[in-house]
Amino acid sequence: MTYKNIVFELDGTLYDHQLPFKRSVEKCFPTLDIQQIDNIYKRFRYWSDVAFPKYTKKFISIEQLRIFRCQKTIEEFGIDSISRTEALDFQADYE
Secondary structure, eight states: OOOSOOOOOOSSSSSOTHHHHHHHHHHHOTTSOGGGHHHHHHHHHHHHHHHHHHHHTTSSOHHHHHHHHHHHHHHHTTOOOOOHHHHHHHHHHHO
């Protein structure tokens, strides 16, 4: 199989990046105010960006990055703490 083109869609015009995120938040954290989904998503991306350099330098694993960004985001929106398992369950649903 030969590919002629590779397309990168980064701005959400062809694919809604937030939709799977929103569905996973609603399923895994039903007490969160879904009206805040834009802010929740932005903070999730923020915490991902914070952790990413640590991942690229091999200070943390991809699993640790995923747990960290989920836990930090959820804490900001009123849930005191979530377990590693809850964070990984969210990630599995989000993927």
